[in-house]
Amino acid sequence: MIDRARPARARTRAAGIVILLAVLGLSIALAGRAAAVDEDSDGNLSVIVTDDQDSTPRPTPTPSTTPRVTPTTPPRANAPTGGVGQATVTPTGVGDALGPDPVIVEGVYAMSGLTVSASPSIAPANSAVTLSFSVRNSSSTMFDATARVWITSVFGTRLASLEGIAIDGLAPDETRRVSATVWGLGQSALLNGHVTFTPPAEIEGTALSPVTRDTFFVLAPLFALLIAGGVAGAATGVWWLLKRSGGVLGVSASTRASV
Numbered sequence: 001m002i003d004r005a006r007p008a009r010a011r012t013r014a015a016g017i018v019i020l021l022a023v024l025g026l027s028i029a030l031a032g033r034a035a036a037v038d039e040d041s042d043g044n045l046s047v048i049v050t051d052d053q054d055s056t057p058r059p060t061p062t063p064s065t066t067p068r069v070t071p072t073t074p075p076r077a078n079a080p081t082g083g084v085g086q087a088t089v090t091p092t093g094v095g096d097a098l099g100p101d102p103v104i105v106e107g108v109y110a111m112s113g114l115t116v117s118a119s120p121s122i123a124p125a126n127s128a129v130t131l132s133f134s135v136r137n138s139s140s141t142m143f144d145a146t147a148r149v150w151i152t153s154v155f156g157t158r159l160a161s162l163e164g165i166a167i168d169g170l171a172p173d174e175t176r177r178v179s180a181t182v183w184g185l186g187q188s189a190l191l192n193g194h195v196t197f198t199p200p201a202e203i204e205g206t207a208l209s210p211v212t213r214d215t216f217f218v219l220a221p222l223f224a225l226l227i228a229g230g231v232a233g234a235a236t237g238v239w240w241l242l243k244r245s246g247g248v249l250g251v252s253a254s255t256r257a258s259v
Helices: 004-040 091-096 222-258
Strands: 047-053 068-070 083-089 101-103 110-111 114-121 128-137 143-153 158-170 175-183 190-198 211-220
Touching: 068 128, 091 175, 101 143, 101 175, 101 211, 128 143, 128 158, 128 190, 128 211, 143 175, 158 175
Parallel strands: 047 083
Antiparallel strands: 047 068, 083 175, 101 110, 110 128, 114 128, 128 175, 143 158, 143 190, 190 211
């Protein structure tokens, strides 16, 4: 007895296998492209600093409505980019801004911990990470300071950094929030954020030292997860089709033998 449906089933299985192999090949090609993007990202940043404070000394700090923007040299293609913003915290928000574990240095200034807001993206260049901290001038003297923000992998490899962030004109009793945003970290997943705040060497006769705060965070590698899911799905489909094909052939052979 001839099974006339066998050629049609064989063609269907063959077409399914070809489609799944095409999906698998496309997934591998896209993964290679993402890896190339990550290799090109060496941590060089284009920094845009936005300061919401005016430079005129003032007894009571108030945010300026016109930000100052200082562009720097554009980065090469596929390099991470970044920007910094600053804003004075209102008196009612000082406690929340400094958080539960501020570092107080000689009673002159206080610095909060480092907080992170991560926004992953399927497109490697569109992921964004914002690292924020607050600093309060507890003295009676206005001073200028600088900060450095950088991101490393869990193995210590530097992925991006923003150097020489100017924190100018920090007035007495002012608390200022500083936020640094980095775009284009690729498909890195487990990361560490760091910030070092460097005040003047001395204020009102008191020697001061820099403070560094660190934090761990996760940036979900959505693109890599998508590729991994596609490869796993294609492999499962091929396995299922091959298993089903073997089962059908076994039944057909048994039928012929019985006939």
